[in-house]
Amino acid sequence: MSSSQPSKVTLTDANPGPETPGCPAVAADIDLSASEYYLNRELSYMQFNLRVLEQAKNQQHPLLERLMFLLIFSSNLDEFYEIRVSGLKKQLGFGRQRPGPDGKYPQEILSELHEQVRLALQEQYRILNEELLPAMAEQNIRFLYRHEWDDNLVAWTQDYFRNEVLPVISPLGLDPAHPFPRLVNKSLNFILSLEGKDAFGRDSGLAIVPAPRALPRLIKIPTHIMPEGDNFIFLSSVIHAHVEEFFPGMRVKECHQFRVTRNSDLEMSNVEVEDVASALQGELHLRRFGAAAKLEVGAGCPSELTDFLLERFNLTEEELFRLDGPVNLQRLMALTAMVNRPELRFPPFSPGTPPALEEGNCIFTAVTREDQLLLHPFQSFIPIIDWARQAAKDPGVISIKQTLYRTNESSELVEALAEAARNGKEVTVVIELRARFDEEENIQFASILQEAGAVVVYGVMGYKTHAKMLLIVRRENGRLKRYAHMGTGNYHRKNSLLYTDYSLMTCDEVVCSDIHKVFQQITGMGKKISPEVILHAPFRLMKGLIQLIQQEKQAALEGKPARIIAKINSLTDPAIIRELYCASQSGVQIDLIVRGICCLKPGVPGVSDNIRVISVIGRFLEHSRVYYFANSSTSMYCSSADWMERNLQQRIEIAFPILKKKAATRILEELEMYLADRQQSWELLADGTYRKNEPGPDESPDGVQSLLLTALATHAMATRL
Template sequence: MSKNVRMPRRQATQPTQPTVAETHQPELYLSRELATLEFNFRVLAQARDTSIPLLERLRYLSIVANNLDEFFEVRVAMLKHHHQFGSAAPGPDGIPSGELLARIRERVLDLVSAQYTTWQDELGPELVAENIHFLTRKQWTPRQRRWLHGYFENEVLPVLSPLGLDPAHPFPRILNKTLNIAVVLQGRDAFGHEGHLALVRAPRSLPRIIRIPNEVCGAGDHFVFLAELLQAFVDMMFPGFKVAGSYQFRVTRNSELIVEEEEVDNLARALAEELHGRGYARPVRLEIGADCPPSIVSMLISNFELEETDVYRCNGPVNIIRAGMVYDELDRPALKFPRFTSALPIALGNGRKIFDVLGQRDILLHHPYESFNAVVDLLREAVQDPDVLAIKQTLYRAGKDTPLVDLLVEAARNGKDVTVVIELRARFDEEANIRFATRLQEAGVQVVYGVVGFKTHAKMMLIVRRENGHLRRYVHLSTGNYHQTNSRLYTDIGLMTANPEFGEDLHKIFQQLSGLGPVINLKRLLHSPFTLYKSVVEKIDRETTHARNGKPARIVAKLNAMNESHVIEALYAAAQAGVEIDLIVRGACTLRPGLPGISERIRVRSIVGRFLEHSRVYWFANDGEPEIYCASADWMERNLMRRIEVAFPILDPQLAARVYDETLANYLADNTHAWLLDSHGQYTRAMPGEAPPYSAQETLLAKLCNATTTAPARAQLPTTLREEG
């Protein structure tokens, strides 16, 4: 917390109702941007945790680098843009944009330093001890150097286009996040010009990590970064010159797509055109090798129109993110998490038709412990069933190898009415979603791009089936995307049901999305941007009223992130009234817990473990009649105000108890992967103390699925633990 912040003076007596002025004070809120950076320190702690398998730790290091890229591409880029044009109004934390940018830089410098210390001093030596080597030029043996020289000459040099810089050869366009080498040359060229500067851009077609064959190195696994190769043989690109120095650099650019939806005729076409320029948008960060001299730094700053404060020196490869690529290269089970097999719910065993099961009971799915194949099987059964008349589904992120698009295409070709709401603006998935939309349209699927100004972030599927002369609706709702790969890596809750009220609600939502209808009244589902925000605040206020009336009152919520100031105000008021509140917030949380007289009854914890915590669950004690909702929405301003989101109640008492136990009580008991937030915005790792170590994720692995050494091939692991954009 800033030294200039004065906390409101409160007496440590009975809690009282806060005044409006008190709950609007900036010192009651943490910065979203700084809270996001703190999450990456927690991920980096995984890379430094020696109890975690070594290659998993290397992957965590890569994830931090990727998260930092996206942080600059989106959050810093937007902040810098608004600051430059004087439109950056402070958030609830009240920090002016200039000060916030300075504090971001200070914290990023700490994170970058910790990253490279982890790489150089911790992971590097431990990898060598396991006979896994990332070799620098100084470490190459003569035999390795000869092989690498041949590789460079035959595989790399032919695709390079080095560029000398002079008035006739101006500074080129540098693509976002690509590897580049700045070269200082001495001597005269063929036209009599004295030595100059040159740039070498590494095409994306070149592998960033080169594996040296065992016949060259002997036993073990030996890798070389492409940057090392380029710098080692840079003289071959400039014959006749003496190379006085070569320096790695990498530029990060603004990657937020700006499309004025109200002013375009076709959103897909407008986005496709905008995507062409994304890689060359305004620069926001320059990463350079630690040995780069000031003159080269100044030249790069000038050409990218940046400032000194936008430069970050790297004590190692500027694209350290690429180190994680070797994870899939290496068959080292002992250095990875044990494999596991996701289970199918018992109710779906023995080859029973899913429609028959759902006719009798709801099915709950807890991913990744339970298999996403149940969802794929539901859609496949619908595609092949002649009694199914219509299928409606949303797609936000689906993954390039998803079977769902194939099934939706097949459904349309089988004569079923298929409607798919594809969110084209799902950040960094825009191009893939445009391809999916085109393919579906060509198959006769009715494709809708959502609603102008509101991202469609809800995860929902509706199947209409004729049974005994009547129509019946089957529903799937989830906290996570229809993304089969992520379903093995992210924790999410899904519900399959034939509840007619759920079916009617979902029918109305799809009608609204495709027909742009009026505001609708729903019976069971909460719906952003209409009823979800209001309902959450009302349910918090209801607990507040119970507490004031002397009744037990409690709120437990599991979220990816939280920054909506009015929800936070309601939570502060509830805590002061006596409500006990536990928040499990994986990423950025702008609420300050533990403030004397304000939030002493609020506890915030973050779980960072093997799987990305992604499920959103809200639980309200409700005077002995608890309510529990699963949702696609975090308690963030964008989710509650500017997106199409759905929260769905778990009505079956047994399933509701299971969701509470597995996603809330289980995580509140974690004392090995939990981090506890204090009122200053700092996180401290929970320690078992005298209690036995307890891991929520390991408990669910043991409870819900079967560990195995003969499981199918491991899925491609994620390169990011990011907020959905």
């Protein structure tokens, strides 16, 4: 393909739905829709989270990073129960049990999940108590439980309790006048069994002590109390030690911590667009008190108290999890800001910046000379921010259009867009208010931009705007010229240091014209558009992918070398999976780098013999989506879309072509580096389990992320990932 002449993708009228025609199995007796060829989505996700947990045991990682992986496992599990498990429970509640492509019903999936989670939590706390806490103690980072407190610490914690804790906690006795309280999602609470009567003669015997979120869950002991090392106590230990002070004259027989995880999926009806923000604000409050999905209690909590809690939360014994340690473990993430031990963290690095994009250079000039391709975090995200800032000040810039799905809390991009609006430029921002768990922040950003004079739209009802696009129109030599940035990740500077994502900065006329059309479709009204080279959902992306897969299949049937490589976060769409099975049966070599959920079964004789699936887990979260089709005139695409039903049919997404040969070749080489990795990769087996790859004696002991750091970043200190 010529590096300067993009080729239009001509699509057939292939139906992207479940009954995609034109894909007969090579073996006529094989039904590629049969449930035996599909893995369950939720159970596949648990496999991913178990791979995250495994990183906590990896002694090649620095000690505090191992702790972070342990806590990320908790955070992931919470969100999984808040969204996916709650969704399954809701199906049961409505009596709408339907099997998925794998043939499993919600009740069956839930039972398997709860058992897997129970075992995983046992392993998580074993790692914490038997591996990480002792190893941290050896490094003079200690977490002291009550039996380890000396007299000085006992006296200090008593003062801390009376000055910092007692004034802000409201204990709740339970009786007919004080019914069981509405407890906030994932909040730390204590259930108490009491003996005696209070001043009013009440003796219900039970009480709840909720710990306000304003109180730190991890408390650093002052150096005048313990001068050696970094020493901490848990808020739960402080409350346990002094809980009787909440109930003077009564005896506390039992005191146990607990936490409930609730349904946090927002449910907005199809209100008018101008009401989206206010409707969403109402939903955000309700999220804190959704239906319960999981109850966690301290390991020693007696059955009479857990039975009481299960009844109040309408949960079953299967949904109860006993934990050998703090129930709100992920709040330990605060530790990273409380200790200064860089030797126990991943070595620091500075993302690389291509010379043309270095600070002070005109980015418009750099992009005019050559498309700029960046791979974050190995290369800096700052040039994208600098470009927006330059556009805000540049007298030649007429308009700026941008999508925002997630961005950091003090967004430099939002500031630049607001400045551009104040400078009289036409600024249009598509803000997705329904970006999960970032809704409130996005509402605030919308307000800031509107006050600055920008036009803010909230996308299209029923379709999340997930595409990552920035379009700048600039007057040059009396003519208007378009520039565009497209990415696989969010406009989030902090995440760009943690997530792997591609960015493309271009002034290609055809690509920029396509981006303009997509923006018009989102912000205006009209019939379907026909971009020249971009594939966009929910209209052309599914059809385009099916056609590209079928082209490889046809090439293989004609005896040509045929290959597909896809790097994505998740693969669940049954129609895409069937097409991949067909291609495999025809001889196409298919390599899939799927970080998380994968419902495709590789290595099934006669079905997926030619499909390999790996997952890479490491220091950085693998987030880039890349599609490669060896026999297509446009062989390489980057995208915001995973191969999931929601991305391909229920979101506004784009897959943008890498038209310049130099850039496409580079991405292909980097994909091959991922496929060759034996240090950070896991291989999916046909039964749905994963096998850790190990480097051979003649293979590099360095992981792909380490190799990319060495190749692309600057001032990267040696580390093995």
